[in-house]
Amino acid sequence: MxxxxxxxxxxxxxxxxxxxxxxxxxxxxxxxxxxxxxxxxxxxxxxxxxxxxxxxxxxxxxxxxxxxxxxxxxxxxxxxxxxxxxxxxxxxxxxxxxxxxxxxxxxxxLCFDALAEASTLKYEVVAGLDVMIVRELTGGIYFGEPRGIETLPDGQRRGINTQVYTTEEIRRVGRVAFELARKRGGKLCSVEKANVMESGVLWREEITKLGAEEFPDIALSHMYADNCAMQLVRNPKQFDVIVTDNLFGDILSDAAAMLTGSxxxxxxxxxxxxxxxxxxxxxxxxxxxxxxxxxxxxxxxxxxxxxxxxxxxxxxxxxxxxxxxxxxxxxxxxxxxxxxxxxxxxxxxxxxxxxxxxxxxxxxxxxxxxx
Known part of the structure; x- marks a missing residue:
């Protein structure tokens, strides 16, 4: 071969x-x-x-x-x-x-034991940390339409970006995350803002359906993105796999990165x-x-x-x-x-x-x- x-x-x-x-x-x-x-x-x-x-x-x-x-x-x-x-x-x-x-x-x-003291968080918070963040990469607000900057009749300018996801976009990235969770600790936390965003409502509904249909063995939880950011610096070892959209994934993965020291x-x-x-x-x-x-x-x-x-x-x-x-x-x-x-x-x-x-x-x- x-x-x-x-x-x-x-x-x-x-x-x-x-x-x-x-x-x-x-x-x-x-x-x-x-x-x-x-x-x-x-x-x-x-x-x-x-x-x-x-x-x-x-x-x-x-x-x-x-x-x-x-x-x-x-x-x-x-x-x-x-x-x-x-x-x-x-x-x-x-x-x-x-x-x-x-x-x-x-x-x-992943925080190597030898570098736990290099983190800005306390040693006991990050020692042994092993979290996987799965970020949707090709949809969401970075690619949604309409987008742009326009001038209003009164002369003010307005910037527009659109947060948009389809069922298939959510399910395909969710499937990757569920499969990773199955190979790791068997836990998946899905992150969005379903309390204030319709795209978040759809995200939560579709991830929940996917879990019930194809991954009933995985312990699925849901968390709002702002709470997830707080929890990552409060108690990051509560997480195994996190799945989230493009915007929140961009932010949360950088926050998680600095837990490891560099x-x-x-x-x-x-x-x-x-x-x-x-x-x-x-x-x-x-x-x-x-x-x-x-x-x-x-x-x-x-x-x-x-x-x-x-x-x-x-x-x-x-x-x-x-x-x-x-x-x-x-x-x-x-x-x-x-x-x-x-x-x-x-x-x-x-x-x-x-x-x-x-x-x-x-x-x-x-x-x-x-x-």
Whole structure:
């Protein structure tokens, strides 16, 4: 059988630096575990604009459509801030999401024990935290019509955005969340504002119906978005899987991210619909962005990108054992006191991007030797 296809788009800023460390993990898996991929690399974002005059070339989009998964670094930076909106680096990322029809964004908020003290919350609140937020990615107020800015007869201006969801949009992202809950702790909390928004009423009704029809084994609860934001900083470990819409998911996932101590630690996955064989279009990327202020200095944290690769192994390639190996290696390195600048703590050893990659590969090698 042909090897699965992986498209790597390192992008801008620190993207190429952190992606190099993920490539080292791929090389190790090939040499030591016999796990092989047909890997292609291409440009996205500002790098693509510099080469092609667009933030994502049609040929690159075709490669993404043909790939089993896309691993992306980061896009954007001040070099391209003055570009017209239609060709800004971020438009390349949005085109990938739209044309691959990636409607479910998975954002794990996992606090490694060694970093619990780095959180702004108390140690006992975040130690052992493991929450998955599933955000609907292609609907809601960011895409609803009508939208725009208009001038009223009296000269005032009015901005309009429309929050809109259909039954199928709600049920398909709900199904992803229920399935994740079934593989995790068996609990799903659905979040909306059904007390003041008709779209929230529909969301709650459809998630409830879906649970009763297809997932009666999952403990389903509902929560208003403002209360969920409060509960995430009050008692985040009450949650297992959270499913919510595009706007609330954008806000809540960033709040949950900071519970873990650093954006440099957090991976994400964006998934499309399953085909007849159960395969999904998918893109995996770190949450942290291009961070141009530290790009090229060798101090970036590659862990979020490496953990994004682990998510790809788990969700796109059915290689959970190898994903576990990566995640355990990261945990062991942190337990050993090694830190990049963003997660530095008193008494720990500050190391570079490549040294962190060295340490993770070394831990994986040791775990293999130990059986």
């Amino acid at each position: 042909a090897n699965p296809k992986l498209l790597i788009l390192a992008g801008d800023g620190l993207g190429p630096e952190v992606m190099r460390e993920a490539r080292r993990i791929l090389d190790w898996l090939h040499k030591r575990r016999g796990v092989s991929f047909d890997v292609e690399e291409d440009l996205v974002g500002g790098a693509a604009y510099d080469a092609h005059g667009v933030p994502l070339a049609d040929s690159t989009m075709a490669k993404a459509q043909a790939a089993d998964a896309v691993l992306l670094g980061a896009v954007g930076g001040p070099k391209w801030d003055s570009l017209p909106f239609a060709v800004k680096p971020e438009r390349g990322l949005l085109r990938l999401r739209k044309e691959l029809q990636l409607f479910a964004n998975l954002r794990p908020a 954006l440099g630690m957090l991976p994400s996955a964006s998934l499309g619909a399953a085909d007849a064989q159960g395969r999904r279009k998918a893109m995996y990327e770190p949450v942290h962005g291009s961070a141009p202020d530290i790009a090229g200095k060798g101090i970036a944290n590659p862990i979020a990108t490496i953990l994004s690769l682990a998510m790809a192994l788990r969700y796109s390639f059915d290689l959970s054992r190898e994903a576990d190996r990566i995640e355990k290696a990261v945990s062991a390195v942190l337990d050993g006191g090694l830190r990049t600048a963003d997660i530095m703590q008193p008494g720990k050893a500050r190391i570079s991007t490549s040294t962190m990659g060295d340490a993770i590969v070394r831990e994986m090698e040791q775990s293999l030797a130990a059986g």
